[in-house]
Amino acid sequence: MTLVRTLPVLLATLLASHIASAADVNCHAGAYRLDDGALVDVAPVSEPNQLRWRLIDGRTGLLTADADGQWSSTLGWTGRPDGVRVRFGDCTSGRISFDGHNGSKLVFDIVPTTFQGNGVTLRGRLVLPQGSGPVPVTVAVHGSEHYSGVDRYHLQNLLPANGIGVFVYDKRGTGGSSGKYTQDFALLSDDAKAALDEARRLAGKRAGRMGFFGGSQGGWVAPLAASKASGVDFVAVGYGLAESPLAEDREQVMLDLRTAGYGDDVLSKAREVTDATGVIVATRGARGWEQMDVVRAKYGREPWWTAMKGEFTGLVAQHTRVELAKLQQEMELGTSWDYDPMPVLRSLSTPQLWMLGADDREAPPEETRKRLVALAGEGRPISAVVFPGTDHGIIEFDTDAQGERHSTRIADGYFRMQIEWIKTGRLAHAPYGNAQILATPKAPVAAR
Template identity: 65%
Template sequence: MTDRRPQPRAAVFRRAALSLALIAGVGAVHAAEPAPAADPARCHAGAYRLDDGRVVDIGAVATPGTLRWRLMDGRTGKLTQRDGAWTSTRGWTDRPDGVAVSFGDCAQGRIRYDGHAGRKLRFDIRETRFQGNGVELRGRLVLPEGRDKVPLVVLVHGSENYSGVDLYHLQNLFPANGVGVFVYDKRGTGGSTGKYNQNFYQLSDDAAAALREAKRLAGARAGRTGFQGGSQGGWVAPLAASKEPQAEFVVVGFGLADGVLAEDRDQVAMDLRAAGFGDADTLAKAREVSDVTGLIASSDGQRGWDELAALRAKYGEQPWWKALKGEYTGLVINKTRAEVLAELAKQDVDVSWDYDPMPVLRGLRAPQLWIVGGSDLEAPSDETQKRLVGLAGEGRPITTAVFPAADHGMLEFDVDAKGERQHTRVADGYFRMQLDWIKRGALDHAPYGSAQVLAQPK
């Protein structure tokens, strides 16, 4: 939901150690602090209606003097100001895209985007503070202007530790397309009190409280109301819906229908296949290793070391051992115990390692839409797809769609000469699919780009 380039896994480990945080947004784990409120570029943030009828969203990002534009079809670019002029680069790359963007005076709310004039849309906005689970949270309700009822969606956080109120772009893009949004700062971030954590049980309590506050503020204008969560929000949003009977739907993007440890486990298998070690015997042996590194991670380094030493003695000389990567497995096996413990000691985010999402997904009566990326490196989706299709087959109200070429964040990409992914845009159809389903509970305007619908309720 914000603007950060996906980070190499080694950098993720150094910064987030073994927290397995899945960001709701555009890539891997982020630890950005928000731009100062005095950043003059922020006055341009908002949704603009162009003279050809299109909407372009201008979003604030964490770097001062920088903005991001987005179109409904997923095209996007980073705007950087130099000497009073704005330069646009394609997606999250540094390559110029030739898109010309300029703004008028902030009070005028005018834009010129790629040869088209536009004016900033006005919304009905209410700021609020409300009680979560033992914390006071800052929130904002954003509704399209008017008096009519509108669908209302509460944006549930991923693992980010910055202000959603300041930086989430969907608070402009969705209202510009007829859907109200309630956005809030998760505990310990932005204007909310408490300590930042990744405790899904507490975070889901906060999200449920956010939905109640959204309904209260919207009053008679609140239509169909539910949650939207990306990445780690895929664990939190359904859990919140199971606690809040007013929740009428859940939308999940690039989340997992498996436990927290599955992220590393599935990444290990993916990396081995990419390195040419995809036979069943090797993958089974690697699973032994990832189970033990998961034990080390989930016990804060208190358990698993003897088991790891035994596996290293058993498999350490085999050629696939050096190809072990994953979210953290490769780093744990290549660092000393003291180094890993030192990293773990820096982390105190109370990850819900024990959380099993399947009982919640199986028991949830509110309809769910899950959208996953078929090329997701951070949250490999094969097992999630199987589980969700299976739940739909059991008669659960779950619709599942996959964008085959999309990475985490539903981002499409090029591959550079070094083999690194360069994220270029959001998958075409991702925004439209969510809006249609939030408004009507149906995917009735297909096709949605390259999306494949895997299962729908019978």
């Protein structure tokens, strides 16, 4: 989304016997408590022999193993060395040396499960802090990714280390779940509701506040799931949108053109293009082509035409109908392109926390900010927060001479805000880094 100097002789001897390999590095995933009281989360990534570490303040790096069990770290997602050196014990020891401090992996109460979604069998896992008392439990609702939530979601370690239970599951068509991958929000919200029901069943007497956390595309799915479920105490959304996926494409195109230096005159022309491409995509190619032919004839030779990208407009603009028809089977994911989230957001009585990235290029937040503030002003139970200088994922970045962004870390305060709000329903301990609170409910939401 954004330093070991010495090693005790005994630990160094133990660690030297461990040789990292693609087959075993994921055994090091987990949350570690260091000897200075700090917490470091270590999670799998898609590439072999790599892991990602995160601290509660948002600092993060990518770890890459070498043949003798040593790990090198690079800053955020930049690929630049950051000076952090890490070593792990063998897979059974649960030991780490990180930034000059030794630590041990925390142990959680973990219950694997399979459960029924809407016509599919889903693989899931409940992760609870050890103990017997009630704790808040959040269901992690997927974004648009195709990978296994059970295997990859780092919140299943970071949040339990901070007293919150997490239920993770593989969305349909991914990991150990059956069915076909889709971006149909109705189906995905049915599955998310089923996940909440399963989490509540497994947690039993330990279930305290229950709710959803949805990132990116999950910002459409999580509130919709909450509208279908009972006993939902909260919905947290990270870098989601309060407008349709069609509007997301339009806003991305406008941002593409502004970034390229074009003004309002070009943007108004590009709006004609996005109107046409939106009809084509929403109808799965059944309509919109005549309108597209008209705008292509008007503007197709203008220099800004190739600067349009967006979610799909650039693709449609650069291909003929015949070419796109050949790609349609591969591209068709059942996406709910014309889904309007506002009726759900306006009617939902469940408290919601929305966390936005001010400079999000993937989900431009301007209209969402206005809508959330307006909803809060209407008395809806919405808290809205924006993190300045962050892109999608609430990730900070630096920009090179060519204008390319390089993601350096997750914004300070982002994790702490989630933890406090899930536990209490309040944002009572600001500041959260440099986050700006845009709206809060008119009356505090009491914790259950």
